[in-house]
Amino acid sequence: MKIFSVLLIAIAALVQPYAQSATQQALAAPLSIGIFADADSLPLIVAANEGLFQREGVAINLVRFSSAVERDSALQAGKIDGAVTDVLAVVLANQGGFPLKITSLTNGRYGVAVSPKSNIQSMKELEGKNVAVSLNTIIHYFADWSATQAGLGAGALNLVPVPKMPVRLEMLLSDQIAAAVMPEPFLTTAKLRGAKILVSSDDSGLEAGVLAFPPAVIAKNAGAIQRFYRAYWEAAQRINARPDQYRSMLVDSLSFPEEAARVFLFPKYVAPRLPSQASIDNAVQWLLSKGLIKASPKHADLVDASMVSGW
Known part of the structure; x- marks a missing residue:
């Protein structure tokens, strides 16, 4: 009986840390x-x-x-x-x-889209044109990155701050702006409504x-x-x-x-x-x-x- 009691104590000592560990994991925030x-x-x-x-x-x-x-x-x-x-x-x-x-x-994914009424076919053709972005953000960075990749110099795009995405999309679709830089799902929505996607981040190498x-x-x-x-x-x-x-x-x-x-x-x-x-x-x-x-x-x-x- 004494040996049996000792065995129970030993087993309890072995099991307790694992039980506590499992409980702690279950209670972890x-x-x-x-x-x-x-x-x-x-x-x-x-x-x-x-x-x-x-x-x-x-x-x-x-x-x-x-x-x-x-x-x-x-x-x-x-x-x-x-x-x-x-x-x-x-x-x-x-x-x-x-x-x-x-x-x-x-x-x-981010992308540069041009107005449905525009004949622009490439980033180079956006030189001097109004492009809607949110300034000092990843969207702004992608606009500059895309321009550089197309061989355009600094300041080649006339960036227009339009912080609110729905407003940016509507300005593009109503031809109030030549182009806009947008994330998904606005990019796909713009394309569905006739806009042309010139470049997107997943095919430009931008990390x-x-x-x-x-x-x-x-x-x-x-x-x-x-x-x-x-x-x-x-x-x-x-x-x-x-x-x-x-x-x-x-x-x-x-x-x-x-x-x-x-x-x-x-x-x-x-x-x-x-x-x-x-x-x-x-x-x-x-x-x-x-x-x-x-x-x-x-x-x-x-x-x-x-x-x-x-x-």
Whole structure:
């Protein structure tokens, strides 16, 4: 009997740490990730809806934002743990004293569209023309990037600030503006209504959309973020294999207009990876040229390769 009691105590001592560990994991607060209504965020929606995060043993709360300002405020207030964002926003956050690190690229889309009544066929023909953008944003950066890639000099486009996307779209379609730079789903909607897409980010080589987390969040949740990425990539591969299956999700979860969802060209999602140093350097130089930052940040302050190493 004494031997039996000793065995019970020994077994209890062995089981208790595992029971506590399982309980702690079950009670762990979910990671809150900020998303937008765009193609970058779709793999996260799929992973949540199809139980892929749960399968990987990670709790994820997706929080949708309608503006970058709201997202950045939530990040800095600690209301979310990470976000779908862009290289420029990460650099600006660090410059403003809020540490933030890129953990991978995402696969979104921005594009330059010209008015349905326009005969313009190329970026070069936009020289001197009015182009609607939101100033000092990734949209502005893409406009300048596209102009440079087309061989146009600095200031070749007459950029007109139109911050609100619905207004920008209507100005383009009513021929009040020669061209507009827009994200999805506005880009597809513009095309459906007769606009011509001159160039888009997914065929221009621009590496701009990213997922990012504060270093403190990464340090505390490294394992959870790695499991998050396994679920993300599984979801991305499912979309790549059967894109038509996810058109309804564009409407239901990301508020795409039904007409846009029916013809939306899904990006080809790729395995999680970091932007090249050249891509980050180009973004930094652009910010410096606009006077939006005072000095070049260290590359190591902007990226954390450990979350997607080995992909």
